[in-house]
Amino acid sequence: MSLYFHLRAIPPSALRNSANWLQRLFEDDWNTVRLRIDRHREEMLDKRYVDQHALYTAHSQDKLPAHVVLGGLPVSHPQPEQPPFLILTSAQVNRVADYLTSADFEALWRPARDGLLSTHGGPALEPEVHALFASTHRDLTAFYTRTAEYGDAVVKWLLR
Known part of the structure; x- marks a missing residue:
């Protein structure tokens, strides 16, 4: 079973605090999702999403880095055995975008x-692992920057 952490930009006026509505956000076909990813309106992290989260929280005293991957207001899924949805407001998205655009990847990588x-x-695989995390960092930065430019919120969910 593959795990993906899915992040999607949503205009605040369209956002609903309804678990059923939130679930429908993630029911699009792969071609539709790929188009939104290409426009930096959506992002998908594979099963290494927890490790990417660790990159931002390794030695940070600030709560802001924790919002990049896993943070947000939890909304229970309609099926209790499923993980909750997480919502970041547009103000939180702006702060995350500011954090990511000013973050030095090497300073995040070291700790x-x-x-x-x-x-x-x-250590033998450090060049590949470093490149993977740097690439994901760039993708997340682009996603949050574009989302902040539009003034949108973000909804996140762990897909199985």
Whole structure:
């Protein structure tokens, strides 16, 4: 079973605090999702999403980095065994976008490096692991920057 952490930009006026409505947000076919990803209106993180979260929270005292991947107001899924949806307001999205655009990837990498390498093949694979996390960082930065430009909120959900 594959796990994906799915992030989607939503205009605040369209956002509903309804679990059924939120569930329908993530029922689009892959071609539709791919088009939104290409426009930085949606992002998907594979099963390494928890590790990407660790990159932003390794040694941060600030709560803001925690919002990049896993943060947000939880809304229970209609099926209790499913993970909750997470919602970031447009104001929170702006703060995350500001954080990501000003963050130095190397400064994020250094405190998280040993932990990430230990779960991704060790020091011999550092160039590949570093490149993977740097690429995801760039994608998340582009997603949040575009979302902030539109003044949108973000809805997140773990898909199985």
